[in-house]
Amino acid sequence: MATIHYNTLSFHDKGEHLQVNLLRLFYAEIPKEEVEKIAKFSIPDQNTIEFAKIDQEKAETKFSFLLAKYFDHLKNKLTGNSVTYIHKNSGIPLIGNVAFGIVYRNSSIIEIKPVTSCNLDCVYCSISEGLSSTKHDFVVEKDYLVQELQKVIDFAAEPVEIHIGVQGEPFLYADMENLFADLQAIENVHTISIDTNGTLLNKEMIDRIAKYDKLQLNLSLDAIDEEKAKLIAGTKSYNVKHVKEVIAYASKKLKVIVAPVLTQGYNEEEMEKIIQFIKSLEVKPILGIQNFLKYKTGRIPAEEISWDKFYALLEAWEKKYDIKLKLNKDDFNIRKTKDLPKPFQEGEIVSAVLKCPDRFSNSSIGAAKDRNISIPGCPFKQDKVVRVKILRDKHNIFVGRTV
Numbered sequence: 001m002a003t004i005h006y007n008t009l010s011f012h013d014k015g016e017h018l019q020v021n022l023l024r025l026f027y028a029e030i031p032k033e034e035v036e037k038i039a040k041f042s043i044p045d046q047n048t049i050e051f052a053k054i055d056q057e058k059a060e061t062k063f064s065f066l067l068a069k070y071f072d073h074l075k076n077k078l079t080g081n082s083v084t085y086i087h088k089n090s091g092i093p094l095i096g097n098v099a100f101g102i103v104y105r106n107s108s109i110i111e112i113k114p115v116t117s118c119n120l121d122c123v124y125c126s127i128s129e130g131l132s133s134t135k136h137d138f139v140v141e142k143d144y145l146v147q148e149l150q151k152v153i154d155f156a157a158e159p160v161e162i163h164i165g166v167q168g169e170p171f172l173y174a175d176m177e178n179l180f181a182d183l184q185a186i187e188n189v190h191t192i193s194i195d196t197n198g199t200l201l202n203k204e205m206i207d208r209i210a211k212y213d214k215l216q217l218n219l220s221l222d223a224i225d226e227e228k229a230k231l232i233a234g235t236k237s238y239n240v241k242h243v244k245e246v247i248a249y250a251s252k253k254l255k256v257i258v259a260p261v262l263t264q265g266y267n268e269e270e271m272e273k274i275i276q277f278i279k280s281l282e283v284k285p286i287l288g289i290q291n292f293l294k295y296k297t298g299r300i301p302a303e304e305i306s307w308d309k310f311y312a313l314l315e316a317w318e319k320k321y322d323i324k325l326k327l328n329k330d331d332f333n334i335r336k337t338k339d340l341p342k343p344f345q346e347g348e349i350v351s352a353v354l355k356c357p358d359r360f361s362n363s364s365i366g367a368a369k370d371r372n373i374s375i376p377g378c379p380f381k382q383d384k385v386v387r388v389k390i391l392r393d394k395h396n397i398f399v400g401r402t403v
């Protein structure tokens with residue numbers, strides 16, 4: 001008999017199929033007859049599969065082949081979107097793309113992105129993420145991410161902040177608490193900041209993560225009025241009462257920044273209510289009101305408010321409520337760090353191997369020299385070698401087109 005146990009996978013019997021869940025949010029369905037070709041199997045607990053009358057090594061090899069085959073058809077449970085699992089053996093480097101992996105902008109804030117996908121659908125979302133998204137998703141193996149991040153931290157060779165700013169809601173990543181533990185243990189990490197909409201947090205979870213004293217939560221809160229909050233979040237399921245409770249509780253245990261997005265026609269009159277709410281809390285988080293900005297790939301529900309008008313509003317509220325609202329660079333402690341070398345430059349032509357689809361349809365990600373390159377207008381074909389002209393190389397984020 002062979003017993004294979006997984007921490008990141010769970011199994012569910014779905015009649016004709018075996019459903020394999022990866023990190024809770026993603027799944028693939030394998031026809032049972034294919035699994036039975038390995039040997040008769042059973043699921044003694046949801047993270048374990050047992051095969052009868054086969055030795056361990058053989059079962060492991062055969063089952064991992066089967067997983068790899070069906071993980072090519074991995075899906076997101078929230079949206080049904082296709083997903084790529086990026087792991088140590090995927091051949092996909094973690095530097096090069098803004099949607100997943102590691103983004104090092106030669107500053108003391110290093111961004112990491114273990115997942116894409118969101119459980120809301122905000123009207124102002126700058127990356128059009130959420131329940132209505134049809135984009136391809138990514139999920140990164142935690143150990144691979146930490147291993148590659150350590151190399152970048154060693155390169156920077158000075159204390160840094162790790163910012164978990166994903167294209168979506170980061171607490172959808174089932175390995176998040178383990179990721180916090182790994183980051184907390186890295187000596188040259190002084191802060192772990194994370195942008196979250198707060199909907200998936202609760203008191204028990206906050207109690208658990210409060211032991212990571214480097215952690216800072218940046219929480220969204222766009223309205224106090226329940227209906228307006230739902231309208232802005234783009235889903236009736238949004239519960240602002242819960243998010244307010246999360247903010248109140250988390251502020252007592254961790255450093256918290258509340259970051260509303262002021263969006264014309266949606267929540268101007270909600271800002272003073274938010275200020276009053278923050279002021280009413282036993283332990284007051286920092287309030288950092290942001291101005292809605294239009295982005296090429298984002299949703300545009302309104303015109304932008306001019307910066308003059310925005311700062312005039314902040315100043316008026318600062319005076320009226322005796323609260324600091326204008327945050328500047330010093331509040332975030334950002335420093336210039338060493339430039340990470342670029343293995344190729346804008347204008348250069350490189351040979352890249354296609355590894356997976358990119359976020360938008362008809363686009364691919366190619367790998368070359370330990371970097372990944374976004375290639376729009378290039379349909380995906382596994383391991384096809386293409387020649388790519390590099391069109392963008394800023395901060396080791398690469399975009400190219402086939403030539």
Ligand code: SF4
Pocket residue numbers: 118119120121122124125126127128129130167168169197220
């Ligand atoms: S919570 Fe953030 S990522 Fe999700 S839809 Fe709203 S703005 Fe976009």
